[in-house]
Amino acid sequence: MTARLRPLLLHTFLATWAIVMIFPFVWMLSTSVKPAAEILQFPPRLLPYAPTLANYARAFTAAPFARFFVNSLVVTLVSTVIVVVTSTMAGYIFGKYRFPGDSAIFLILLATAILPLETYMVPLYLTMRNWRWINTYQGLLAPYLMMSFGVFIMRQYFRSAFPDEMMDAARIDGASEWRIFASVAVPTAASAMAAVAIFGAIQAWTAFIWPLIMASAQEMYTTEVGLAVFQKRYTADYGAITAGAIVSILPMIALFLFFRRYITEGIAFTGFR
């Protein structure tokens, strides 16, 4: 009897937890389609009587969430592309070549990942101010153009999965080092590069404190900053705020659902944070 009861108990436990974990998202979604009167209704109801999209319309008209969304998209796309390029270049060199200073340089680049942006954001902000990069895309992007974790992933890939023999064969065929990199090595690295791209995209989209200090003009807010500012300014309009929250969360959920394996394996791989 216990043999049949145990899985039942186990799944009851796991499923209850699962409900607790996704409940805030479900509640947010439900609030975002409730008319104002129903949001404040007490006791609260999970499903709205009269679902409406008016909150979304308000988030995009009363607050410029469309602009914030575009800003986030630009920053995320550019950051992801550059992070993949820099990580692949550096990772390839560290994984496949030996040269004077190689391990010292690699260790320094990797060691900088220990310190979070918050420890050095003050001087970095001052530099951006001197360069007049406040309220610009390049200012928002500056700390998100390279990723130690990405360099590490690419180095591990090239070192363990890209054989020296392929490089030697290409050399015998007369290919230059650059050609070997661009037309032999890179095409084999698509899945490692995809992993780096996903982490780069998550990092750029979810960035908060940096865009918060870099964007003082509203038209440069990212969705995260816009949401944080507007939820304070319009505390009464919970419908529109939750609609904005849904909009900012969707791209990350989509990314996660499509590339879940990469993300969990990447984390298991190094304890990325």
Add this chain to the structure above:
Amino acid sequence: MGSTASNGSKPRPLGRAQRKWRWPPPRVTAGHTPLLLGASRSTLARYGFCYLMLAFPALLFIVFRIVPIAETLRLSVLNWDLISATKPFVGLDNFRALLQDPNFLLALSNTTTFAAVTVTASVLLALLVALPLARRVRWEGLYQLFYFLPFVAPTVPEAVAWKWICDTRNGLLNYLLSLVGVGPVPWLIEPRATLWAVMIMSVWKTLGYNMVLFIVGLRAIPAEYTEAGLIDGAAGWRLFRHITLPLLMPTVLLITVISTISAYNVFTQVYVLASDIQGSPAGLARVLIYDIFENAFRFYRMGYASAEATIFFVIVLCLTLAQFRVLRSQTE
């Protein structure tokens, strides 16, 4: 050649094989030419290629990371308000002032409480769900998906959702508590309760991440050990206590250190959840990063904020050294 080519064009999924990385990383030794001394023309050309390829990434690292890190240390001994032309050297005055600054001390104690509570709770709960999931139960993937979702989703919208759930008058949490006769708890009104609300949300957010690491750790335990335990008649709690847990201890330590570092870094959820009526965004639960942020970007005390960032820097460094010790004892 054919076999290596197929090996190269079809890379293995990340992780699995390469997971056991050592620190410092082992050097590649097979068939390399000697460095510099007696290097031929072609080796020198190859070095040139290496430096050329590294130039762009290294430049970004230097300008946007390494120089600012060094600058933080330099600014921490200066007194500068962002406007005045001079930046007088004040030695350790900033640090001395910090140790008497009630805001800083409050931030330090709040952040430490936050780290202690969230790390303990998140690690224990993650272990609790990882234990069955590591044994590959049915719908395991679906469960993992649900548990992990809060970690990948951005924090600001999540905090917005929690702010609404924790609303003292109309929030769901107080409604549920009222059903069992508790409350109403002034979640985002009273400082202590606010810190608790932030901690509850943070446990919810980090649990899935710790779970993933625990599942990896649990699956790495060879089956023979648990089988031997079962043969000896150990089961359930005793099996866990005397066989699984000792073998899992390095993972537990590692996860604890990683989580503590990121807990000290808490900012976003505090910024959204803990704003007080005077308009200070984290006035109800002041944490270290918020205090640095306020000193630098609200009061323009750049030297002072840098001194504070330096203290934060030292905390992170100590925790990281602890992490490396754990990693080393794990590989030995």
